[in-house]
Amino acid sequence: MLNRVKSWKKIKPYSPGKPIWELQEELGLEKVVKLASNENPLGPSPKGVAAISERLAELNRYPDADTAALKEAISGKLDVSKQQVIVTNGADELITLISEAFLDEGDEIVVPSPSFSEYDFGADLMGATVVPVPFDEGFQFNVQKIVDAITDKTKLLYICSPNNPTGTYLAKADLETLLNAVPERVLVVFDGAYSHYATAEDYTDGIEFVKTGKNVLVLQTFSKIYGLAGLRVGFGVASEGIIQTILKVKEPFNVNSIAQAAAKAAILDEDHVNASKEANASGAKELYQAFSELGLNYVETMSNFILLQLGSDAEKLYNELLAKGVIVRYGKIWGLPEYVRVTIGTKEENKFFLNALKEVLN
Numbered sequence: 001m002l003n004r005v006k007s008w009k010k011i012k013p014y015s016p017g018k019p020i021w022e023l024q025e026e027l028g029l030e031k032v033v034k035l036a037s038n039e040n041p042l043g044p045s046p047k048g049v050a051a052i053s054e055r056l057a058e059l060n061r062y063p064d065a066d067t068a069a070l071k072e073a074i075s076g077k078l079d080v081s082k083q084q085v086i087v088t089n090g091a092d093e094l095i096t097l098i099s100e101a102f103l104d105e106g107d108e109i110v111v112p113s114p115s116f117s118e119y120d121f122g123a124d125l126m127g128a129t130v131v132p133v134p135f136d137e138g139f140q141f142n143v144q145k146i147v148d149a150i151t152d153k154t155k156l157l158y159i160c161s162p163n164n165p166t167g168t169y170l171a172k173a174d175l176e177t178l179l180n181a182v183p184e185r186v187l188v189v190f191d192g193a194y195s196h197y198a199t200a201e202d203y204t205d206g207i208e209f210v211k212t213g214k215n216v217l218v219l220q221t222f223s224k225i226y227g228l229a230g231l232r233v234g235f236g237v238a239s240e241g242i243i244q245t246i247l248k249v250k251e252p253f254n255v256n257s258i259a260q261a262a263a264k265a266a267i268l269d270e271d272h273v274n275a276s277k278e279a280n281a282s283g284a285k286e287l288y289q290a291f292s293e294l295g296l297n298y299v300e301t302m303s304n305f306i307l308l309q310l311g312s313d314a315e316k317l318y319n320e321l322l323a324k325g326v327i328v329r330y331g332k333i334w335g336l337p338e339y340v341r342v343t344i345g346t347k348e349e350n351k352f353f354l355n356a357l358k359e360v361l362n
């Protein structure tokens with residue numbers, strides 16, 4: 001098969017947020033609110049769900065290996081050609097495929113850090129080295145430091161914007177500066193998993209730079225705003241040449257047929273996307289206000305989660321929140337032991353979380 005390096009000992013299995021059922025079973029809790037995986041609290045796109053039922057009678061057939069209908073919807077939405085799109089089993093699979101296609105043992109990837117752990121996983125899998133670039137004050141990107149981290153061995157540069165777990169973003173002008181400074185042999189992977197939530201005037205989702213022929217691949221997912229995390233669909237947009245290279249390592253039937261149908265309907269479901277954006281914006285406002293009243297520092301977010309500073313007691317508070325049925329993400333995995341990352345929930349979920357937070361802080 002692929003030229004993966006067997007440095008398995010280094011690789012730690014991905015640690016997902018605790019599932020709701022597990023916590024319920026462990027503690028005998030009646031109500032559990034999960035604000036740990038940045039899922040859409042409003043649920044899946046109703047149009048996506050409807051599209052699934054139409055497909056059920058054909059589950060005896062293999063899915064379309066080319067994902068043609070979904071690709072057409074994506075390319076229509078983003079105004080790129082179908083040949084510039086690849087559809088994958090979640091964006092996670094795309095990160096693995098990019099790693100397999102572009103990395104060899106001894107290569108380097110540059111990652112403004114802390115960020116999404118799957119980039120490191122892909123590098124570890126191939127025996128490549130991760131070169132982290134720390135953020136500036138307030139978790140802001142520093143373009144010069146990122147450029148300076150590039151060496152002759154660098155093959156990939158990841159830019160997650162808005163960044164998970166900080167919620168900060170790279171302004172359009174800074175991305176342009178960066179793309180102009182990066183050598184041609186380095187592929188820039190722009191992770192726009194949370195693009196739809198970003199409201200800043202100077203934000204870019206990166207697609208415009210694919211269109212102007214920059215050496216960039218934009219990755220997006222159906223797991224966040226479209227509310228289809230359980231189905232596993234993501235996609236990449238880049239030049240035809242880059243997409244062709246990645247297609248070489250893709251399994252033919254990587255995206256199942258109901259996932260293809262649901263994703264196609266969801267990307268066209270503007271009502272669901274708009275309702276999700278609005279609920280997120282008002283949820284963020286509520287949480288900001290409550291955090292300020294509690295005297296807590298937080299990082300202003302362009303996404304659907306907030307990085308919240310709880311201080312030296314953060315781990316204890318995280319565990320006490322769990323005991324009260326609130327699952328958030330503890331920041332230690334990102335080297336942020338004083339922080340938790342909280343997904344913005346529904347009005348009711350946010351209230352439940354804030355009540356629990358007030359209790360554990362007392």
Ligand SMILES: *Cc1c(COP(=O)(O)O)cnc(C)c1O
Nearest residue numbers: 090091092116164193221223234
């Ligand atoms: C959630 C997430 C993804 C991809 O998720 P999939 O469910 O695999 O599509 C990619 N990047 C970031 C930063 C994420 O948070």
